[in-house]
Amino acid sequence: MIAEIIAIGSELTSGQKLDTNSQWLSLQLADLGIPVHFHTTVADDLDANIAVLQAATQRADLVLLTGGLGPTLDDLTRQALAGMAGVDLVLDKASLSFIENFFAGRGRDMPERNRIQAMFPAGSEPLPNPVGTAPGIWMEVPGGVSGKVCRVAAFPGVPSEMHRMFTEQVRPRLPGGARIIRRARINCFGVGESRAEGLLGDLTARGRDPEIGITAHEATITMRIIAHGSTEQECREKISTADRAVRERLGHYVFGVEDEELEHVLIRALRDRRETLSTAESGSGGRIAHCLTGVDDFEDAYLGGLVVPTDRAREAMLGPLPANVAEEVSEPMAHWMATACRERFGTDYALAVTQYPFMEDGQSMRDAPSAFLALATQSETIVRPISLAGNPAILRSRVAKSAMDLLRLHLRKLTPSS
Numbered sequence: 001m002i003a004e005i006i007a008i009g010s011e012l013t014s015g016q017k018l019d020t021n022s023q024w025l026s027l028q029l030a031d032l033g034i035p036v037h038f039h040t041t042v043a044d045d046l047d048a049n050i051a052v053l054q055a056a057t058q059r060a061d062l063v064l065l066t067g068g069l070g071p072t073l074d075d076l077t078r079q080a081l082a083g084m085a086g087v088d089l090v091l092d093k094a095s096l097s098f099i100e101n102f103f104a105g106r107g108r109d110m111p112e113r114n115r116i117q118a119m120f121p122a123g124s125e126p127l128p129n130p131v132g133t134a135p136g137i138w139m140e141v142p143g144g145v146s147g148k149v150c151r152v153a154a155f156p157g158v159p160s161e162m163h164r165m166f167t168e169q170v171r172p173r174l175p176g177g178a179r180i181i182r183r184a185r186i187n188c189f190g191v192g193e194s195r196a197e198g199l200l201g202d203l204t205a206r207g208r209d210p211e212i213g214i215t216a217h218e219a220t221i222t223m224r225i226i227a228h229g230s231t232e233q234e235c236r237e238k239i240s241t242a243d244r245a246v247r248e249r250l251g252h253y254v255f256g257v258e259d260e261e262l263e264h265v266l267i268r269a270l271r272d273r274r275e276t277l278s279t280a281e282s283g284s285g286g287r288i289a290h291c292l293t294g295v296d297d298f299e300d301a302y303l304g305g306l307v308v309p310t311d312r313a314r315e316a317m318l319g320p321l322p323a324n325v326a327e328e329v330s331e332p333m334a335h336w337m338a339t340a341c342r343e344r345f346g347t348d349y350a351l352a353v354t355q356y357p358f359m360e361d362g363q364s365m366r367d368a369p370s371a372f373l374a375l376a377t378q379s380e381t382i383v384r385p386i387s388l389a390g391n392p393a394i395l396r397s398r399v400a401k402s403a404m405d406l407l408r409l410h411l412r413k414l415t416p417s418s
Contacts (some may be wrong), residue, residue, distance in 0.1 A: 049080035067157035
């Protein structure tokens with residue numbers, strides 16, 4: 001069985017809103033072993049909707065639609081379904097009664113325009129909506145990959161209504177695929193996409209099962225593992241084997257799985273060790289503190305941070321500059337910031353980020369300036385330069401992650417099992 005998901009709405013094609021419904025539905029179908037071959041987004045145009053539906057019902061065995069079931073003039077899904085099937089819209093009295101009672105329960109009369117929501121393509125079946133006024137639609141029409149039948153389900157675009165309708169009414173109607181699909185993610189930092197692919201070698205080759213793909217988001221590299229199997233256990237065993245292979249080849253670059261970010265891993269490691277951290281940030285503008293304080297129960301490990309973007313702020317918060325610190329963007333500055341911060345908060349560790357130097361006119365990204373990161377411990381202070389080349393939109397995030405990774409790698413060296 002092959003599926004297609006269609007998202008309907010000019011607000012989607014114009015970019016005003018993001019289509020998250022198709023992503024959610026794809027994941028639900030994967031759990032059933034039903035692969036999705038097409039995602040289609042179409043504006044509120046009746047002819048375009050009919051054409052999309054005609055194509056979808058011929059190349060897929062299951063078509064799921066979201067949006068266009070409201071009462072306004074631009075809600076055209078039911079008309080498009082009728083046009084695709086070559087049938088008329090007919091009134092469903094039970095649906096009309098439900099919609100009228102829905103309004104009555106809120107002390108209001110049903111607007112006449114809402115009557116259209118009780119109209120369905122002849123031969124289709126209403127899907128009741130217990131939390132809204134827009135019923136869904138279930139149809140079976142000639143078509144599909146086999147040329148016999150294509151199942152079609154239309155949902156409201158409101159995610160909460162769509163989720164419930166799919167789970168309670170449509171999912172039970174769908175035949176489980178002969179095989180199921182399971183997914184896993186491994187997150188890495190400190191390595192680029194091309195370097196990661198080189199280290200992974202044949203693991204990322206097309207046609208492998210499990211499939212391993214590489215994506216990047218704000219300098220975090222994620223290995224996405226997709227396994228196909230006839231049982232849950234078979235998929236899990238494939239994922240486990242792939243996980244071990246990825247870790248063997250990427251080594252210390254791997255820091256977490258699924259939704260874990262560097263801050264989650266760092267706070268957990270500090271809590272396990274019963275150790276504490278503080279931060280002093282100039283160029284990163286408090287980004288490290290923002291990340292760390294977003295982790296549940298961070299208070300035991302992260303004791304606080306200072307945002308010191310100017311000389312005046314640094315001296316007011318950290319004390320007078322030592323004589324050997326002449327430049328605000330330098331190794332001595334980073335060293336002093338980290339050690340002074342650790343002393344001020346009384347923590348086991350402190351991370352510091354210096355100010356960012358300005359890029360001079362005509363300077364290429366190849367020759368982009370560097371800032372400095374520092375990690376102060378009880379026995380030493382480690383300073384590292386960090387290039388400011390790359391996408392400026394993610395610069396603060398990349399620098400903050402680099403600082404946290406500096407401490408993560410330090411703790412990893414101190415952990416015997418690592």
